[in-house]
Amino acid sequence: MTNETLTGYRESIDNIDAALVFLLAERFKVTQAVGRYKATAGLPPADPSRESAQIERLKALAVSAKLDPEFTEKFLRFIIDEVIRHHERLRDEG
Numbered sequence: 630m631t632n633e634t635l636t637g638y639r640e641s642i643d644n645i646d647a648a649l650v651f652l653l654a655e656r657f658k659v660t661q662a663v664g665r666y667k668a669t670a671g672l673p674p675a676d677p678s679r680e681s682a683q684i685e686r687l688k689a690l691a692v693s694a695k696l697d698p699e700f701t702e703k704f705l706r707f708i709i710d711e712v713i714r715h716h717e718r719l720r721d722e723g
């Protein structure tokens with residue numbers, strides 16, 4: 630690899646990381662709306678059956694994309710746990 634190639638790869642990484650930030654921001658915007666609905670409707674912050682279905686679906690997609698499914702599960706779990714904390718906060722704020 631040359632230094633020029635490294636710089637090109639890093640430009641690509643920069644763009645991918647920016648896209649990830651935008652995607653996460655959009656996801657949290659939607660999950661905040663779900664959390665506000667749950668708080669007003671008296672629904673629980675977490676929905677374990679939805680989580681399991683979503684994790685299984687995305688692990689299968691990860692395999693077909695040649696991404697480590699265990700990493701995919703840990704990554705999703707990290708995000709979902711943060712969403713649940715937000716939903717608990719919205720519920721507790723009344």
Ligand SMILES: C=C(O[C@@H]1C=C(C(=O)O)C=C[C@H]1O)C(=O)O
Pocket residue numbers: 660663674675676677679680683708709712713716
């Ligand atoms: C977003 C929701 O709330 C929680 C967060 C989820 C997620 O981030 O994917 C999934 C299920 C719930 O535990 C939901 O119920 O759809």
